[in-house]
Amino acid sequence: MKHLTYFIIFFSSINLFGQVNYSGFIDKYPIELSADINTSGNSYGVYVYTAYDDPIVLEGNLQKGKLIFFEKNSKGNKSASMTFEKFNLDSESIEGIWKDLKNGKELKITLSKKNEIGDGIIQKTSIGDRYFRIVADDQNVSEIKIFQKKTDKLIQKLKVDCQFRGVHCISTGDYNFDGITDFSIFESSYAGPNTSSLYFLYNPKTKKYFESGFSGTSLEFDAKRKRIIETNQCCAGSSVTTAEYKVIKNKMILEKERCFKWSEKKQELIERKVSECR
Incomplete structure (x- = not known):
């Protein structure tokens, strides 16, 4: 088994x-x-x-x-x-x-x-000649602002509704595997280690970012295999589902799902039918 x-x-x-x-x-x-x-x-x-x-x-x-x-x-x-x-x-x-x-x-x-942060809070991550600021209160981020380095020219604004994590809100990666760096913002944390983020892809024609629509729990991006891996854990880790996606025309296409349930007898997670994890 x-x-x-x-x-x-x-x-x-x-x-x-x-x-x-x-x-x-x-x-x-x-x-x-x-x-x-x-x-x-x-x-x-x-x-x-x-x-x-x-x-x-x-x-x-x-x-x-x-x-x-x-x-x-x-x-x-x-x-x-x-x-x-x-x-x-x-x-x-x-x-x-x-x-x-x-x-x-x-x-x-x-x-x-600075008691008034009009332009937003600087993020630790940047891409090339662009850097990020986020507009937030103590709990939530409402807007992402993208500026050009040195000139401080505002390039783009994006409305969001995400949990505030200080200078750690923005991350970068190649999320659609096209060789161009994109960015994401941490959206929310859930039970256990489950998290979600919003992913923004770069359009080289417009030189702007757009929300990808990629969704899922605790997504990881395998650049070598060009696959997106989703992991969803519940019930204190006793039930785990994984899913693997490929990206076609900037859309996540499901390839396979797996289900694992905790076995008291074997003291480990055992693969089951996917329907048993739903």
Whole structure:
């Protein structure tokens, strides 16, 4: 009998202590910074030099009032740090030090809180000469804005209704396997590890993105096989369905489905008829 050993990965949502947005300077260079401060102390952020608008990803932590972020190079090694000795989420302005970890060079950081985010919150992901901002409240994203780097020219606006995840809302990938990078936005999380996203494909003729209509639970994209894999788990992992799709003319076409049920006797997931998972 065919069976599947299934490893359940538990995803925890980003539990924010605060989402903050600042504008200001590193030395004399204008920047904009957005950050997600986590209740556990782990913090994530992104900043841009406003002359270039190329997102620089930050990872760090907040401990006993000291907030420190690290930048990483292309090899994943820490290359620079941002340190704020007396960070207070409620402060209208903060000061800190940017440091090059290779040569030790230090520059002063001066930032003021942006209470009104008219253009939206910068996302950590960008594509080529374009970068993303999202318009959101504490719970939901209502709009995606796509800008041209350096000029800040607004290229496109897209209305959405998605869960807010700070600077982590946007992801990229080649979702229709045409060799062109597309983007997606996290839509919602459900029971267990199940999630959904909205997928936007790039039209090289119009040079704009359009919503694909791709739908499904926890979709994964196999670039090598050019297939979309859907995984739907319920009942605390005791029932799992998978589906495989090919893409024809930007449409998801179902090729096969599989059903797996937990066997108390064998202590593993066993393949069953698809109808048993419905």
